[in-house]
Amino acid sequence: xxxxxxxxxxxxxxxxxxxxxxxxxxxxxxxxxxxxxxxxxxxxxxxxxxxxxxxxxxxxxxxxxxxxxxxxxxxxxxxxxxxxxxxxxxxxxxxxxxxxxxxxxxxxxxxxxxxxxxxxxxxxxxxxxxxxxxxxxxxxxxxxxxxxxxxxxxxxxxxxxxxxxxxxxxxxxxxxxxxxxxxxxxxxxxxxxxxxxxxxxxxxxxxxxxxxxxxxxxxxxxxxxxxxxxxxxxxxxxxxxxxxxxxxxxxxxxxxxxxxxxxxxxxxxx
Ligand SMILES: [Zn+2]
Ligand SMILES: [Zn+2]
Numbered sequence: 001x002x003x004x005x006x007x008x009x010x011x012x013x014x015x016x017x018x019x020x021x022x023x024x025x026x027x028x029x030x031x032x033x034x035x036x037x038x039x040x041x042x043x044x045x046x047x048x049x050x051x052x053x054x055x056x057x058x059x060x061x062x063x064x065x066x067x068x069x070x071x072x073x074x075x076x077x078x079x080x081x082x083x084x085x086x087x088x089x090x091x092x093x094x095x096x097x098x099x100x101x102x103x104x105x106x107x108x109x110x111x112x113x114x115x116x117x118x119x120x121x122x123x124x125x126x127x128x129x130x131x132x133x134x135x136x137x138x139x140x141x142x143x144x145x146x147x148x149x150x151x152x153x154x155x156x157x158x159x160x161x162x163x164x165x166x167x168x169x170x171x172x173x174x175x176x177x178x179x180x181x182x183x184x185x186x187x188x189x190x191x192x193x194x195x196x197x198x199x200x201x202x203x204x205x206x207x208x209x210x211x212x213x214x215x216x217x218x219x220x221x222x223x224x225x226x227x228x229x230x231x232x233x234x235x236x237x238x239x240x241x242x243x244x245x246x247x248x249x250x251x252x253x254x255x256x257x258x259x260x261x262x263x264x265x266x267x268x269x270x
Contacts, residue, residue, distance in 0.1 A: 033118045034103065045121035046114070052122070056095040058251065066226050067091040068251055085226065086233035087244045091132040092223050092251035093123055100250055101257075104221055107156050116156055120163020123219070123249045128167045132247050137217040139165070140173040142228060143180040143203065160249055161219040170217070177210045178203055178236065199231040205239035212240035223248040224258045 030039055032048035039048055061070045063077035067090045070077055094100055107116040127133055141157035149155055165172075180203055205211060218232055223246065233244035252258045 033112075033115045034099075044125060046118040047122070051099070054099040055093070055122075056097050056100070058092055058094060065089055066251075067223065067248075069095060069253060079226070083226075086230050086237060087218075087226075087246055090223055090226065090229055090246035090248065091127070091130070092248045093126045094250055096222055096250035096252045096257055104156075104250060107159065107221070108152075111153075113154060113159055116154075116159030117163035119221075119249050120160035121166055122163075123160060123247060124164030124167035127164065127247050132245070133168055133170055133217045134215050134243075134245060137170055137215045137245060138173045139168065139170050139217050139219055140178060142218060142220040142232060143178060145180050145182050147182045157220045160221050164219060164247075173214070173216065174207075174210055176206055178205050178232065180204075195225055196227040196230070199227050202228075203232050203235045205235055208239035211236055213242055215242050215245070217245045217247060220246065220248045221250060223251045 030043075031037070031046070032039055032051055033046045034051040035048060037048045037050070039046070045052070058067065058069050061073045062068060063070055063080050064075050065080040065085060066077060068077050068079075096104070103115060103119060106112045107119065133139070139161060141155060141161040143149075144152070144155040144157070161172075216236055218229055220228065223229065229244075229246045233246075236244055
């Protein structure tokens with residue numbers, strides 16, 4: 001309910017944006033992309049309030065570094081207490097569970113690109129309202145492996161980023177600035193520390209001059225172990241970037257989800 005109130009509270013502002021000409025680029029949403037229900041004229045995202053209400057939002061108690069919900073208020077989760085991160089902070093909108101889990105799978109494996117854009121709108125709205133993205137930041141999506149990108153035809157993190165950009169007034173890092181060449185190796189399940197080691201070298205900064213001195217905000221669909229964001233941050237900092245932040249739509253909280261969905265460098269089949 002808090003989220004719905006929040007959406008209502010900024011509806012007037014966003015309505016002004018729609019009326020100011022944004023509808024020429026993005027038509028005002030009319031149908032909920034999950035249930036097909038009709039949306040009100042003040043809808044901010046292409047999802048109805050009932051479907052939005054099924055999100056398990058990250059509430060007040062979360063790790064100040066990675067954004068993972070915590071049972072009680074404390075500054076850092078166990079992982080962040082033990083590990084040195086290369087990124088400054090990550091923030092996530094909702095827990096990776098229930099309906100959101102199904103929706104993210106639909107975007108990834110059932111080619112539902114529009115739903116990806118709508119989920120990105122939610123991330124953009126919340127990140128804007130919560131001021132998660134530094135004012136001078138450039139936005140960049142986590143790249144997909146090149147082979148998988150060719151096979152799927154799109155990168156779900158890019159869809160989330162495109163949706164989010166409706167509400168985040170920040171420039172994009174030029175496409176291709178950071179890439180993810182195909183990796184080789186066994187695709188068996190790895191523990192968090194092995195995964196971290198296995199990701200080393202996964203990303204390449206094609207043109208360091210484009211990231212030099214910049215604050216960057218990395219956009220992804222899910223935060224799992226944090227290994228992906230850390231490895232991206234490591235190579236971006238090495239290439240001269242000033243600091244790295246992250247925002248994700250979802251964040252995994254169970255060991256099962258973290259192990260099942262944490263990305264690895266190998267070419268998984270699906
Ligand atoms: Zn709906
Ligand atoms: Zn943490």
